[in-house]
Amino acid sequence: MKNIPVIDKSILDQLNANGISYQTGRARRSFSDFKLQIGTDLLAYVLKKVTRKYLDLKPATIEKLPGPRAGRKYVLYAHVPFCESLCPYCSFNRFLYQEDRARTYFRNLRKELQIVADLGYKFESLYFGGGTPTILVDELVETIDLAKQLFGIREVSCETNPNHLTPEILNQLKGRVDRLSVGVQSFDNTLLKQMSRLSKFGTGEEVLRRIQDAVGVLPSINVDMIFNFPSQTEEILREDIRKTIESGANQVTFYPLMSAPSVSFAMDRAIGKVDYSREPAFYRIVNEELSQVYRPMSAWTYARKDITMIDEYIVEYEEYVGVGSGSFSYLDGSLYVNTFSLSEYDRMVNSGRMGISAIRKFEKHQQMQYRFMMELFDLKLNRTQFKQDFNQSIESSLWLEMLFMRMMGAFSKTSKRDLLRISPDRGYLMVVMMREFFAGVNILREQARQALAPNERLMCLVNDKVVS
Ligand SMILES: C[S@@+](CC[C@H](N)C(=O)[O-])C[C@H]1O[C@@H](n2cnc3c(N)ncnc32)[C@H](O)[C@@H]1O
Ligand code: SF4
Numbered sequence: 001m002k003n004i005p006v007i008d009k010s011i012l013d014q015l016n017a018n019g020i021s022y023q024t025g026r027a028r029r030s031f032s033d034f035k036l037q038i039g040t041d042l043l044a045y046v047l048k049k050v051t052r053k054y055l056d057l058k059p060a061t062i063e064k065l066p067g068p069r070a071g072r073k074y075v076l077y078a079h080v081p082f083c084e085s086l087c088p089y090c091s092f093n094r095f096l097y098q099e100d101r102a103r104t105y106f107r108n109l110r111k112e113l114q115i116v117a118d119l120g121y122k123f124e125s126l127y128f129g130g131g132t133p134t135i136l137v138d139e140l141v142e143t144i145d146l147a148k149q150l151f152g153i154r155e156v157s158c159e160t161n162p163n164h165l166t167p168e169i170l171n172q173l174k175g176r177v178d179r180l181s182v183g184v185q186s187f188d189n190t191l192l193k194q195m196s197r198l199s200k201f202g203t204g205e206e207v208l209r210r211i212q213d214a215v216g217v218l219p220s221i222n223v224d225m226i227f228n229f230p231s232q233t234e235e236i237l238r239e240d241i242r243k244t245i246e247s248g249a250n251q252v253t254f255y256p257l258m259s260a261p262s263v264s265f266a267m268d269r270a271i272g273k274v275d276y277s278r279e280p281a282f283y284r285i286v287n288e289e290l291s292q293v294y295r296p297m298s299a300w301t302y303a304r305k306d307i308t309m310i311d312e313y314i315v316e317y318e319e320y321v322g323v324g325s326g327s328f329s330y331l332d333g334s335l336y337v338n339t340f341s342l343s344e345y346d347r348m349v350n351s352g353r354m355g356i357s358a359i360r361k362f363e364k365h366q367q368m369q370y371r372f373m374m375e376l377f378d379l380k381l382n383r384t385q386f387k388q389d390f391n392q393s394i395e396s397s398l399w400l401e402m403l404f405m406r407m408m409g410a411f412s413k414t415s416k417r418d419l420l421r422i423s424p425d426r427g428y429l430m431v432v433m434m435r436e437f438f439a440g441v442n443i444l445r446e447q448a449r450q451a452l453a454p455n456e457r458l459m460c461l462v463n464d465k466v467v468s
Helices: 009-017 024-054 099-118 133-151 167-173 189-194 204-214 234-246 264-270 276-290 342-349 364-377 383-390 399-407 424-450 454-459
Strands: 074-080 125-130 155-160 179-185 220-227 251-256 294-296 301-304 319-323 328-331 334-338 356-361 380-382 419-421
Touching (some): 074 099, 074 133, 133 167, 179 204, 179 251, 204 220, 276 424, 319 334, 364 380, 364 399, 364 424
Parallel strands (some): 155 179, 179 220, 220 251
Antiparallel strands (some): 251 301, 294 301, 328 334, 334 356
């Protein structure tokens, strides 16, 4: 293994005397794990503090986003916050589905898209996230068609649930959606039942069959999985990985289970408390098993080796425009957040405004840290681009972050002068970084939910009658 100092016997004796057991035969591997554990604990602690500061939003009264800047590329994100049942672990912006509210919402989404088009934006990529964007497929199709017409979009990604992988829905998406991302979480029926997904979305066997049938209908299928469920054993995880590969999906995302204050009660009751100490070992299994067939695209997304070509300098979109309730936009160093309230969103869009309700302007140093985290999450960082954009080298501007990463042996020896790569055995560092960032975003969502009117808050509570 790389970057691991040789441990002499006296250090081992000291560690053993402090209750940390190390065997000389396995010392290199164990010390590396120990170092990674200390490093990730420290990283989690620091990031908890930093992200709270980062995401300290101020109320905004602006009607629209600033217009596009010449030469910049942006991606468009559209949020559809409705689900047929609410999963106990999920803290995303989502409400229990009601057809009339969802139809009004889609109409408003199209109005907000028109406002963005009037500002002069063009996009090549559109991402529909949720919630469940396919919940009203006729409305979704109309919205995709409008977006294609307004912005010249060439590639559409969309999230869905396994019960929507029917020939009727897939036929409507054909020619419109290029990448469909299906939330599976696990193929194990006991786990699916605990997550309240079994009765609504189908058994593991049904879900597997539906994905296999969908592969080839659309250009790309991604499967979303979660690892480290409290009752997930190593055997269940290995079986989940095996079935994911068997599904034929050309992309797989394996998220670590993340808890959030808004769902911790429902989550503890339904699936148990998350034990983060198991996370590195489970992540290693995911990485080792998947790497037979897939190659990592980010710290938790993998693409089939035989299909996807990876361009080292593929255009990454740092800046994005978000439409819909609870969506985020990141433009020119500022984060804009749309209202989480459906009635407020309705009122704003129908008075000719976008749904923006809060803003956070990042200072230059914070913008650099954001770039550092987001690029390294995708396992590589373009130093030359960094210098061009910020007029400072990454070594001089983020020397502390770089020192930490080097001490952790984070960078691969195959890194080039202008491209830093995360070492294959250090991807877990980026998992922890992103997990803590999401934890910060979850606190923000929680604050937004606290501000909802009582009838809307009821719509986002996990309802036993619906999810049983
Ligand atoms: C927010 S959902 C939206 C798409 C769709 N409704 C679904 O269930 O997949 C997207 C993905 O986020 C992931 N996710 C949601 N809550 C999570 C949590 N607490 N921890 C880890 N991953 C989570 C799940 O893998 C899920 O498939
Ligand atoms: S994970 Fe469950 S609650 Fe969350 S968006 Fe997907 S279906 Fe809805």
